[in-house]
Amino acid sequence: MTTRYDAPGPVARAGNDLIRHLAELGISIAGTTALRVRGRRTGKPHAVVVNLLSVDGEKFLVSPRGNTQWARNARAAGAVDIGPRWRRRTVPIAEVPDDGKPPLLKRYLDRWYWEVKGHAAGLTPQSTDAELRDGARSIPVFKLLD
Numbered sequence: 001m002t003t004r005y006d007a008p009g010p011v012a013r014a015g016n017d018l019i020r021h022l023a024e025l026g027i028s029i030a031g032t033t034a035l036r037v038r039g040r041r042t043g044k045p046h047a048v049v050v051n052l053l054s055v056d057g058e059k060f061l062v063s064p065r066g067n068t069q070w071a072r073n074a075r076a077a078g079a080v081d082i083g084p085r086w087r088r089r090t091v092p093i094a095e096v097p098d099d100g101k102p103p104l105l106k107r108y109l110d111r112w113y114w115e116v117k118g119h120a121a122g123l124t125p126q127s128t129d130a131e132l133r134d135g136a137r138s139i140p141v142f143k144l145l146d
């Protein structure tokens with residue numbers, strides 16, 4: 001895994017905060033889900049909004065911006081809290097190895113490219129298998145184990 005991190009700017013952070021608050025209330029916009037993860041240093045919960053990818057009945061979290069704070073915290077904690085406030089549940093996670101990521105990234109980009117374009121390691125829905133394999137090294141993907 002490479003350590004690429006495309007940090008959001010102030011406008012993106014403000015927009016993400018608004019969408020996260022809606023997701024915490026149970027209002028999903030284009031598949032958004034509220035995520036909380038325990039900080040790896042402080043142990044305090046940190047909240048973000050993510051797109052929950054479902055493939056063949058399994059659920060995945062993708063961090064298109066790279067090795068973000070939430071991805072590093074999730075990796076360290078081994079579990080995340082997911083869902084709106086009143087239905088939030090703790091779910092163990094496992095990181096998907098790089099060779100398992102390309103088909104998941106293809107599905108993710110097919111659905112949410114309009115939202116993450118420019119932040120997904122240069123990948124697009126038209127990326128070749130080789131490009132997806134190369135980009136997979138810098139995009140963390142986690143499988144929910146519930």
